[in-house]
Amino acid sequence: MSLFGNEQVYGVRPEGGGAGREIRVRGLRREFKRGGGRVHALQGVDVTFAPGSFTAVMGPSGSGKTTLLQCVAGMDRPTRGAVHWGPTEITRLREHKLARLRRSTVGFVFQAYNLMPAMTVAENVVLPTRLMGGRVDRARVGRVLTQVGLGGCEKERPGRLSGGQQQRVAIARALYNQPEILFADEPTGALDRNTGREILRLLREGVEEHGRTCVMVTHDPLAASFADRVLMMTDGELVEDLTRPSAAVIAEKLGGLS
Amino acid sequence: MIKMAWGALRTRPASFAGLATALFLAVSVITMFGSMVAAATTTEGGSDLALIGGAFGEIAMIMAMFVAVTTLGFAIRGQYRDLALLRTVAATPRQVRRLVRFQVAGLILLVSPPAWAAGAVAARSFLSALVDRGLAPAGAIVPGNPLPPLIATLATVLVGLLAAVFATWRISRGTPSAAMAGTSAETGRIGWFRTLLGLIVVGGVGVLCGFLVGQEPDEAAQAALLGALASMVALALLGPLPARIVVTLLGLPLRLLRGGESGGWLAAVNTRGHAHRLSSAVVPIALLVGLSTTFMVITDTMRHHMAGVLPDAVSDDDVWLRGVEVAMLALFGTVATLNTLISLTTARKREYALLTLIGATKRQLVRMLAAESVLTALTGVVLGVAIAAPVSIAFALSLTDDPVPYVSMGDYAPILIGAVLLAVTAEMVAGLRTIALDPATTVTAP
Numbered sequence: 131m132s133l134f135g136n137e138q139v140y141g142v143r144p145e146g147g148g149a150g151r152e153i154r155v156r157g158l159r160r161e162f163k164r165g166g167g168r169v170h171a172l173q174g175v176d177v178t179f180a181p182g183s184f185t186a187v188m189g190p191s192g193s194g195k196t197t198l199l200q201c202v203a204g205m206d207r208p209t210r211g212a213v214h215w216g217p218t219e220i221t222r223l224r225e226h227k228l229a230r231l232r233r234s235t236v237g238f239v240f241q242a243y244n245l246m247p248a249m250t251v252a253e254n255v256v257l258p259t260r261l262m263g264g265r266v267d268r269a270r271v272g273r274v275l276t277q278v279g280l281g282g283c284e285k286e287r288p289g290r291l292s293g294g295q296q297q298r299v300a301i302a303r304a305l306y307n308q309p310e311i312l313f314a315d316e317p318t319g320a321l322d323r324n325t326g327r328e329i330l331r332l333l334r335e336g337v338e339e340h341g342r343t344c345v346m347v348t349h350d351p352l353a354a355s356f357a358d359r360v361l362m363m364t365d366g367e368l369v370e371d372l373t374r375p376s377a378a379v380i381a382e383k384l385g386g387l388s
Numbered sequence: 389m390i391k392m393a394w395g396a397l398r399t400r401p402a403s404f405a406g407l408a409t410a411l412f413l414a415v416s417v418i419t420m421f422g423s424m425v426a427a428a429t430t431t432e433g434g435s436d437l438a439l440i441g442g443a444f445g446e447i448a449m450i451m452a453m454f455v456a457v458t459t460l461g462f463a464i465r466g467q468y469r470d471l472a473l474l475r476t477v478a479a480t481p482r483q484v485r486r487l488v489r490f491q492v493a494g495l496i497l498l499v500s501p502p503a504w505a506a507g508a509v510a511a512r513s514f515l516s517a518l519v520d521r522g523l524a525p526a527g528a529i530v531p532g533n534p535l536p537p538l539i540a541t542l543a544t545v546l547v548g549l550l551a552a553v554f555a556t557w558r559i560s561r562g563t564p565s566a567a568m569a570g571t572s573a574e575t576g577r578i579g580w581f582r583t584l585l586g587l588i589v590v591g592g593v594g595v596l597c598g599f600l601v602g603q604e605p606d607e608a609a610q611a612a613l614l615g616a617l618a619s620m621v622a623l624a625l626l627g628p629l630p631a632r633i634v635v636t637l638l639g640l641p642l643r644l645l646r647g648g649e650s651g652g653w654l655a656a657v658n659t660r661g662h663a664h665r666l667s668s669a670v671v672p673i674a675l676l677v678g679l680s681t682t683f684m685v686i687t688d689t690m691r692h693h694m695a696g697v698l699p700d701a702v703s704d705d706d707v708w709l710r711g712v713e714v715a716m717l718a719l720f721g722t723v724a725t726l727n728t729l730i731s732l733t734t735a736r737k738r739e740y741a742l743l744t745l746i747g748a749t750k751r752q753l754v755r756m757l758a759a760e761s762v763l764t765a766l767t768g769v770v771l772g773v774a775i776a777a778p779v780s781i782a783f784a785l786s787l788t789d790d791p792v793p794y795v796s797m798g799d800y801a802p803i804l805i806g807a808v809l810l811a812v813t814a815e816m817v818a819g820l821r822t823i824a825l826d827p828a829t830t831v832t833a834p
């Protein structure tokens with residue numbers, strides 16, 4: 131018996147991709163109440179992510195990158211504005227429907243990893259699939275863990291892993307379902323150059339071979355140069371939109387932001 | 389997926405052992421008094437029995453449910469972070485609620501068989517004690533009726549599931565990111581609905597006190613106990629507010645000790661900043677103290693008054709019955725206090741580890757712990773006495789024109805001291821074990 135009953139399993143995307151969904155963001159605002167006043171984390175963001183594109187989002191700390199990613203991924207609700215995934219306006223969906231759509235479509239790597247401490251690495255990786263009531267493919271778990279450089283760590287608990295290893299478990303979890311869209315909040319933040327490069331190659335490969343749409347937040351110009359497009363934010367607004375910039379150009383533009 | 393529900397239970401043994409105990413008590417108490425009622429209906433001349441069982445059982449059952457509900461809310465809040473994490477990996481709100489319902493119902497079913505047995509045994513020995521004292525007809529026995537245990541489990545499951553709805557309200561509504569944000573900062577602010585409910589209960593207590601003054605002693609006593617329970621509910625609802633006021637006042641001397649190596653200042657600042665957590669910690673202590681105080685006041689004031697009017701009117705049997713009831717209430721209060729304090733203190737391991745890593749010495753931590761536990765215990769005692777005060781005064785007025793109730797200090801002082809010792813010991817033992825953990829591992833664990 132499944133505790134969660136028979137949750138509908140939305141089809142995992144066929145290999146090779148093809149016509150994925152465009153992500154459209156219009157007039158996105160997000161305010162937080164804090165103390166007596168309000169923080170304007172997003173002040174009207176308009177952007178479109180083409181299917182099968184790889185975008186990096188950059189900007190100073192506190193500029194609203196995480197907030198943008200969370201609103202676009204349906205983790206958070208904007209105060210105003212709309213987010214469409216293809217024909218679906220996700221900002222209008224009820225929480226229940228959104229959760230189901232999200233887990234069938236989206237992989238998310240959190241800035242804070244968000245691993246379940248009581249579960250093993252393998253259990254963490256297959257958790258979203260379990261929540262969908264889907265079957266667990268052990269061979270695939272092994273493969274995706276090997277891809278992130280954690281082959282053989284299935285039975286470990288997250289608490290015994292290093293920060294970078296935990297981060298890679300979170301990446302494996304996001305990739306396991308071969309999501310159509312991948313959001314990653316500083317996925318290489320805790321990794322050394324070489325390991326980081328392996329992960330970025332993996333993300334790139336997902337975009338090129340499976341037509342995955344990938345949006346990644348990063349502070350590292352070198353990491354951003356793996357993307358096709360680099361957006362820069364300051365104070366909750368998009369201020370730069372660069373196509374295939376080099377790491378040097380990115381670093382220079384970044385230096386110019388307040 | 390069943391594994392996930394049990395996994396959560398496994399990682400919080402302290403919290404769930406406490407919950408299991410509270411649920412066990414609830415099922416056994418209802419089974420016990422259900423069996424008493426069954427005995428009354430099958431015994432000839434059992435109407436007195438029904439009366440005693442009813443008067444006694446009512447309070448005990450309400451108390452058992454209250455303890456079960458607060459413990460449950462507490463255990464569920466203890467896993468908020470895990471539940472919020474599940475939401476971020478796209479568990480639907482419904483799945484989160486189902487997970488919790490499954491835990492609650494599963495745990496109740498698990499504790500039910502032993503609780504039925506305990507309840508049946510308790511009913512038998514209580515009945516035979518009543519028979520011995522001539523308070524029940526000689527031939528009275530507890531019949532082998534399956535209804536009381538079934539009703540007990542069913543009622544506990546219903547109340548438990550209802551409590552689960554409220555406890556999961558915040559975590560299963562709104563966005564995953566709001567759920568996550570909610571777990572890192574307990575604001576201590578309470579919602580308007582809860583405030584309103586709390587104020588209604590306070591109003592109810594006021595009305596009950598007014599009503600109580602004009603009653604016969606027996607009814608007044610029963611009403612006073614109900615009033616004390618209602619005040620407890622009000623405290624549980626409005627908790628953070630009165631808790632913060634009392635702790636700020638009591639914490640003043642601690643804050644003055646801010647010099648040197650003292651953990652007192654640390655404790656005062658810490659405790660005041662976590663009014664929400666503190667109010668969970670003081671509610672069971674206040675429960676223990678408040679109910680025993682009300683109880684003592686009723687018994688002693690009544691005896692004192694009667695002794696003045698009719699010197700031999702107070703029978704030993706009555707005193708015996710009251711004694712059993714106090715023991716029972718104390719048992720509930722103790723379970724609730726131990727459970728809450730141990731899980732709260734254990735849950736703070738990360739905070740203690742952080743303090744160690746940024747340079748707090750072990751001695752400072754121990755002092756902080758000691759200061760905090762004394763502060764918590766005293767706050768609980770003050771609130772408990774405050775809760776007992778209105779109904780006690782009303783009860784005194786129902787007997788005499790004198791609003792000052794009579795309490796025999798010889799009986800009362802041990803209860804207050806016992807409550808403080810119990811709370812301080814529980815918190816210190818749990819705390820010392822927690823700060824003995826390796827801080828570096830504790831902090832890096834996700």
Ligand SMILES: Nc1ncnc2c1ncn2[C@@H]1O[C@H](COP(=O)(O)OP(=O)(O)OP(=O)(O)O)[C@@H](O)[C@H]1O
Pocket residue numbers: 162163164169170171189190191192193194195196197198241569
């Ligand atoms: N839950 C919240 N409540 C109140 N304010 C918030 C909340 N989350 C974010 N903020 C505020 O919104 C602004 C943007 O935060 P955000 O996390 O999006 O920044 P960021 O660009 O991801 O920064 P970093 O690079 O440091 O991760 C900040 O000023 C932050 O303080």
Ligand SMILES: [Mg+2]
Pocket residue numbers: 195196197241315
């Ligand atoms: Mg961020």
